[in-house]
Amino acid sequence: MSAPLLETHESHTVSEHGQTPAPRANAPLLEVRNLTKFFPVRAGVFLRKVGDVHAVDDVSFTLDRGETLGLVGESGCGKSTVGKTILNLLRPTAGQVLFEGRDLGTLSHAEWRAMRRDIQIVFQDPMESLNARHTVGQILEEPFVIHKLGTPEARNVWARDLLERVGLPRSAVSRFPHEFSGGQRQRIGIARAIALRPKLIICDEAVSALDVSVRAQIINLLLELQRDMELALLFIAHDLAVVRHISNEVAVMYLGRIVERAPSRDIYERPSHPYTQALVSAIPLPDPDRDRDRIVLEGDVPSPISPPTGCRFHTRCTYALEVCEAKTPEWEPVSERQQVACHRWRELR
Amino acid sequence: MAEPILRVDNLCCGFHTEDGYIRVVDGVSFECEAGKTLGLVGESGCGKTVSALAVMGLLPQPAGVVEEGRILFRGEDLASTSHETMRVVRGQKIGMIFQEPMTALNPVHRVGKQLFEALRLYGSGRDQDEPAVAGGAALGRRNRRGRRLYESRSEKDELTARAVEQLEQVGIPDPVRRLREYPHQLSGGMRQRVMIAMALAGQPDILIADEPTTALDVTVQAQILDLLRELQQARGMTMIFITHDLGVVAEFCDEVLVMYAGRIAERAPVGQLFKMPRHPYTRGLIESLPRMDTPSRTPLNTIEGVVPKLTEMPAGCRFSNRCAYADERCGREVPVLESCAQPGAVGEPRDPKRSGEAQAAEPRDPKRSGEAEAAEPRDLKRSGEGEAAEPRAVRHEVACHHWQRLAA
Ligand SMILES: Nc1ncnc2c1ncn2[C@@H]1O[C@H](COP(=O)(O)OP(=O)(O)OP(=O)(O)O)[C@@H](O)[C@H]1O
Ligand SMILES: Nc1ncnc2c1ncn2[C@@H]1O[C@H](COP(=O)(O)OP(=O)(O)O)[C@@H](O)[C@H]1O
Ligand code: SF4
Ligand code: SF4
Ligand SMILES: [Mg+2]
Ligand SMILES: [Mg+2]
Numbered sequence: 001m002s003a004p005l006l007e008t009h010e011s012h013t014v015s016e017h018g019q020t021p022a023p024r025a026n027a028p029l030l031e032v033r034n035l036t037k038f039f040p041v042r043a044g045v046f047l048r049k050v051g052d053v054h055a056v057d058d059v060s061f062t063l064d065r066g067e068t069l070g071l072v073g074e075s076g077c078g079k080s081t082v083g084k085t086i087l088n089l090l091r092p093t094a095g096q097v098l099f100e101g102r103d104l105g106t107l108s109h110a111e112w113r114a115m116r117r118d119i120q121i122v123f124q125d126p127m128e129s130l131n132a133r134h135t136v137g138q139i140l141e142e143p144f145v146i147h148k149l150g151t152p153e154a155r156n157v158w159a160r161d162l163l164e165r166v167g168l169p170r171s172a173v174s175r176f177p178h179e180f181s182g183g184q185r186q187r188i189g190i191a192r193a194i195a196l197r198p199k200l201i202i203c204d205e206a207v208s209a210l211d212v213s214v215r216a217q218i219i220n221l222l223l224e225l226q227r228d229m230e231l232a233l234l235f236i237a238h239d240l241a242v243v244r245h246i247s248n249e250v251a252v253m254y255l256g257r258i259v260e261r262a263p264s265r266d267i268y269e270r271p272s273h274p275y276t277q278a279l280v281s282a283i284p285l286p287d288p289d290r291d292r293d294r295i296v297l298e299g300d301v302p303s304p305i306s307p308p309t310g311c312r313f314h315t316r317c318t319y320a321l322e323v324c325e326a327k328t329p330e331w332e333p334v335s336e337r338q339q340v341a342c343h344r345w346r347e348l349r
Numbered sequence: 350m351a352e353p354i355l356r357v358d359n360l361c362c363g364f365h366t367e368d369g370y371i372r373v374v375d376g377v378s379f380e381c382e383a384g385k386t387l388g389l390v391g392e393s394g395c396g397k398t399v400s401a402l403a404v405m406g407l408l409p410q411p412a413g414v415v416e417e418g419r420i421l422f423r424g425e426d427l428a429s430t431s432h433e434t435m436r437v438v439r440g441q442k443i444g445m446i447f448q449e450p451m452t453a454l455n456p457v458h459r460v461g462k463q464l465f466e467a468l469r470l471y472g473s474g475r476d477q478d479e480p481a482v483a484g485g486a487a488l489g490r491r492n493r494r495g496r497r498l499y500e501s502r503s504e505k506d507e508l509t510a511r512a513v514e515q516l517e518q519v520g521i522p523d524p525v526r527r528l529r530e531y532p533h534q535l536s537g538g539m540r541q542r543v544m545i546a547m548a549l550a551g552q553p554d555i556l557i558a559d560e561p562t563t564a565l566d567v568t569v570q571a572q573i574l575d576l577l578r579e580l581q582q583a584r585g586m587t588m589i590f591i592t593h594d595l596g597v598v599a600e601f602c603d604e605v606l607v608m609y610a611g612r613i614a615e616r617a618p619v620g621q622l623f624k625m626p627r628h629p630y631t632r633g634l635i636e637s638l639p640r641m642d643t644p645s646r647t648p649l650n651t652i653e654g655v656v657p658k659l660t661e662m663p664a665g666c667r668f669s670n671r672c673a674y675a676d677e678r679c680g681r682e683v684p685v686l687e688s689c690a691q692p693g694a695v696g697e698p699r700d701p702k703r704s705g706e707a708q709a710a711e712p713r714d715p716k717r718s719g720e721a722e723a724a725e726p727r728d729l730k731r732s733g734e735g736e737a738a739e740p741r742a743v744r745h746e747v748a749c750h751h752w753q754r755l756a757a
Contacts (some may be wrong), residue, residue, distance in 0.1 A: 288600070
């Protein structure tokens with residue numbers, strides 16, 4: 001239905017793309033290497049630094065074109081920080097983010113601006129990112145204005161096309177965000193994110209605040225757009241059932257580190273890391289006849305200001321040994337596509 | 350059925366707003382069976398919290414109004430009772446865990462102070478018939494509003510001892526230290542435990558838990574659900590469990606009310622609800638869930654459209670603008686709850702997983718029947734004696750003109 005639109009401004013996209021450095025052949029779309037982000041903790045009258053929040057600590061992964069990687073974990077484990085660092089909203093403490101083989105940390109301002117069209121983000125609450133005093137039309141035209149694309153008339157048509165693409169009436173251009181329900185606002189947020197035909201969208205808890213029936217609509221929309229536009233998604237959420245449904249592969253985070261990565265099917269059917277196992281077993285299933293052996297973890301997630309040594313999960317892991325406290329577990333392949341960071345995964349299988 | 354401990358009859362309530370009066374709960378009726386858990390599910394804004402607040406007599410004033418309806422606690426009508434009696438009922442008869450722990454817990458007061466107030470307000474758990482506040486002593490310290498905080502040193506010691514006991518009971522380690530802390534110093538799970546302790550301070554017979562785990566991470570949710578289950582078992586408490594999470598409903602509730610736009614759409618024992626949902630909305634809701642055991646990246650079933658605004662509700666069935674079965678009658682005539690249980694069907698009195706009464710109940714679903722007899726230790730522990738309960742008719746009701754079409 002809106003294919004003509006997307007082709008129309010595709011031509012603009014190509015012309016601007018000429019300004020960015022050429023992508024490296026066969027590089028993954030996104031590669032995150034040893035990404036680390038610490039936030040200083042200050043205290044006292046002089047706000048002296050007393051420590052660091054280890055928000056993200058040595059995280060690496062890749063994401064290919066058109067694929068979805070799910071990033072799941074409990075609140076505060078560093079998921080959003082990963083997303084924001086990729087978008088350069090935060091400067092990494094260490095490590096690199098490569099997009100089509102280019103190190104984002106080395107781009108000039110102009111290069112980054114051009115690149116920024118390829119990477120978009122959708123947040124949990126679109127109201128926070130949508131300007132409440134702008135009409136939906138203005139909100140959707142803004143990306144074209146910023147990137148100097150099209151005439152005012154053309155932008156208006158594109159904005160309407162975008163609305164139709166995400167399942168809203170074309171007439172919505174003249175209304176304001178607050179006139180829409182949560183699900184409809186999320187559609188507007190998605191419409192804006194796809195305006196410039198990005199290659200990657202980071203969805204940070206994009207469906208987490210939505211009711212079940214609306215959530216299903218938005219998940220379907222994302223899957224459909226992804227197929228039609230060859231979009232890659234980094235899908236960040238705390239709900240493993242949702243993440244698993246939308247992703248090709250899932251990475252599980254705990255206290256700033258990825259502890260396991262596996263194809264969606266395997267994360268549920270054969271989780272290898274004790275934390276993943278606990279997470280999977282804790283999900284309430286909509287099936288009253290199901291008997292399950294639930295692993296209930298004791299206590300809370302420890303503070304990221306002085307995280308446990310060695311394996312960060314050792315303070316709550318029933319299988320912990322001395323080695324777990326002493327040594328950070330290496331990243332080991334369980335199968336071709338499944339990796340885990342646990343000293344004991346072999347014995348525990 | 351035994352005399353229900355709580356019966357709500359045709360509850361209608363709403364709010365005065367800038368646009369005039371708006372009814373948000375329209376003719377809600379239900380009963381709670383003693384010792385059981387009744388789930389209240391539905392999407393945001395459908396009236397779950399408002400219904401619960403109305404039962405508690407806590408609708409925000411002066412905007413909130415209970416237009417009509419009876420709320421019978423052990424046969425006594427609370428809707429027409431005095432404020433004084435309601436104060437006693439709240440806490441000592443019906444306790445509530447509120448949806449937002451951060452708004453229900455006052456951020457500027459220490460946990461201990463808030464717990465003391467709850468203990469004093471709701472009275473001593475040990476001696477329920479005595480008035481909660483012993484009168485008189487001039488020496489009592491007062492809080493800022495001039496209310497006596499505690500009457501004497503020894504009363505403070507006693508309150509502290511009881512508060513510590515309360516916190517221990519909900520699994521809070523190092524309770525003495527926690528009493529001196531402020532709510533923001535606690536993790537989400539700890540805060541929810543404090544909320545539970547406060548709701549239980551008066552040893553209520555019924556606990557209304559409004560989304561008690563929604564804001565929590567799933568591993569913490571598992572801890573809190575376990576805790577609630579233990580406390581319920583130990584006290585023989587009745588629960589009304591409000592949630593929008595069908596997974597939690599399946600694991601925690603005995604019976605379920607599904608609400609849509611201020612009305613009850615369906616009422617069923619939990620097993621029936623998931624096996625044979627009779628209302629198109631319930632069915633749509635269940636089918637739109639992403640499941641852990643189905644192929645990923647396939648389109649989910651959806652309920653098209655959105656809930657209409659309260660001011661723009663269709664005249665007949667409120668689901669009619671989204672329902673695939675809707676016809677002209679649906680747009681005109683309000684469907685009322687009617688029984689849709691198969692004639693003669695006898696049901697499980699309680700979810701067997703939790704009660705161990707399973708063996709006496711209806712033939713199991715074949716997929717599970719092999720395992721049904723071999724109760725696991727976990728079941729036994731939960732069930733207590735595991736005595737045979739009398740089978741009884743399944744109570745399954747639906748408010749839909751065309752539920753037979755779904756059943757077919
Ligand atoms: N103080 C109030 N004044 C006016 N309207 C209100 C007030 N409180 C609630 N409402 C309205 O009453 C309706 C029911 O609200 P309620 O809080 O019971 O929903 P809920 O089912 O608990 O939703 P949620 O799942 O979001 O908690 C909503 O339309 C809401 O906007
Ligand atoms: N701007 C910031 N300043 C200080 N600490 C932060 C900041 N942003 C995040 N953090 C901390 O970093 C950790 C990870 O946060 P975040 O990435 O938001 O987690 P998640 O998205 O997984 O819930 C948390 O402990 C959080 O409190
Ligand atoms: S490394 Fe040790 S502590 Fe960590 S998950 Fe494995 S067994 Fe548990
Ligand atoms: S009465 Fe039943 S069939 Fe008719 S609109 Fe309502 S839910 Fe659909
Ligand atoms: Mg986050
Ligand atoms: Mg509510």
